[in-house]
Amino acid sequence: MTITRRGLGAVLTSAMLVATTGPLMAQADFPTRPITYVIPFNPGGESDVTARFQQPFMEEILGQSVVIQSRPGAGGATAWAQLNSLEADGHTIMNTIVPHTILQPAMKDVGYQTADIENVYFFHYTPDAILVPADSPFQTLQDLIDFATENPGALTMGGSGTNTANHLASVIFGDLTGATVTYVPFSGSAPAMTAVLGGQIGGAMSYTTQAVKAGDQVRALAVATEERVPALPDVPTFLELGIDHVGGAYRGVAVPAGTPDEIKQRLSDVIGEVNADPEFQRQMTEAGYQVVDIPLGEIPAFIENRRAAYATAIERMGGS
Template identity: 45%
Template sequence: MRQTRFKTWKLGALMGGLLSAAAIAGPAMAADAGSFPDHNIQYIIPFGPGGESDISARLQQKYFQDITGQQLIIQYMAGGGGAVGWSQLNEMDGDGYTIMGTNLPHIILKPMGKDPGFKTEDLKNFFYFHYSPDALIVKKDSPYKTLDDLIAAAKKAPGSVTVSGSGTQSANDIANRRFESMADVKTTYIPFKGTGAAVTALLGGQVQAEWGYTTTAANHKDKVRMLAVAADERHPLFPDVPTFKELGYDMTGGAYRGMAVPKGTPEDVTENLSSLFQQINQNPEFRQKMENLGFVLINVPYGDVDEFMAEQKQAYEEVARSMGIIE
């Protein structure tokens, strides 16, 4: 199987540019925010509660209200690994008062297989704000103390090691398939409706391991242990956890999270929403909270989304071929 490196978006240069732009254009951005929104915004998470999308949305709520005086009202529309929500987004009012979380690789991979009810290009993404590196996680009392322990068990009895994850054709599904190929093992991957449900299955003993993220481990520090993380470098919150690359597996990747509006939403409103959430992402207090939870912040505003999505689609198409989703 050909291994794919997932490109990390232009963190340094882009962040510097955005922060400089914010310093210069801050008053103009604030003026725009003053006229929109003038009432609460519905923020739909297309997964169940408790996962990374929900956690970050909850953190964004305070700062959105600080900037606009309005609230983000979080609702859930779980099902189909996000497809239930994304397939209905363009039927909703395109007035800027309904936004929906979007996730990569989900929104790219799902339409490559059977029809999930939406196409990637039909989703009007306006901002991508973070990603979380993949991580293989077990309970603290697991007999698997190291990645080698889990691999040995999987080799001894193929399919006996059960692993939870957030849906099919998700970042977790990709991570498991890539890992199986590189380690030459076979596990039993069990998809759940979101990361919250996947970690609950692990903690409840329904599975022996979970494909989660650094955020999952940060949120359950006293209950779980990461065996390895799919990043170029060790995460600062977990300096003792090796990367897959250190252990001999050239594996990096994770889940990117952003937001979209119905396709009919006016351009000026879409730009305004993008600016509002950029302001939140640049807030030092918010950034610290996110980093403490294991997130890696990025800034992909509306004007850069097309380029970002094109790069991601190219990378995920290679993975899709290896997974047999496309020929």
């Protein structure tokens, strides 16, 4: 078959059109309808709250509504196991959390592996905090440590599920202090705090955000940050108290496997733009969150860094 110069030009033009009407056009047109933002926990927890902080900023940037949908269960594992069965066109995104998505598959079969979760951005860090009711006899963290050391297992501490950030924090806390508490898993941090306020448990291995939200109903004994949290200026850090613990939950956004790279990058850019907004930063800081920026290209290294950091605790918890 002979192709003339004119014919060759037509073929090349056609090929160029095909190349530029695939992923690049998909990126240019995205989104074409509302975004569904799946939260794997109950309403009222940190994942739900921060998604609602993001929501108006994302809607303004994307020009589409963002619909928040809760799918709680198994400390997030129920939703994460379903993530890759969802439509992979960027119109469905899902909240994810480290260490949850590292711990859970390491401990048992939860229907997904860490590598199955295609994160596009981690946008905030929620520091660990030990909280007790306002009328608790524990005035300081040392009071709690002394009691839990002298009465192993007598103190019940709630948290957001098994093999989650709160569970990990309770194990690390015991290893660092010698205190033995009984960890009680709930379906999220909000239900755990309800149990604390109702006197059903002695305290919670929770987050700075729950301390801010509960106000004078609770006493925060320590926070796991490098420096004191602006929203809780009177609460000492673990470091100040001689305990080498800085940690918490890193929350991000993931998409189903097979989502085009261009759309993943677009979503990463959008979340980064939201993070940079002074009003968004103000809301997050006042609520006790710490904004972090871990975009798409930095996520593999971040996950490996966290996996290494949790290795000893995972082994201690019976995982692999």
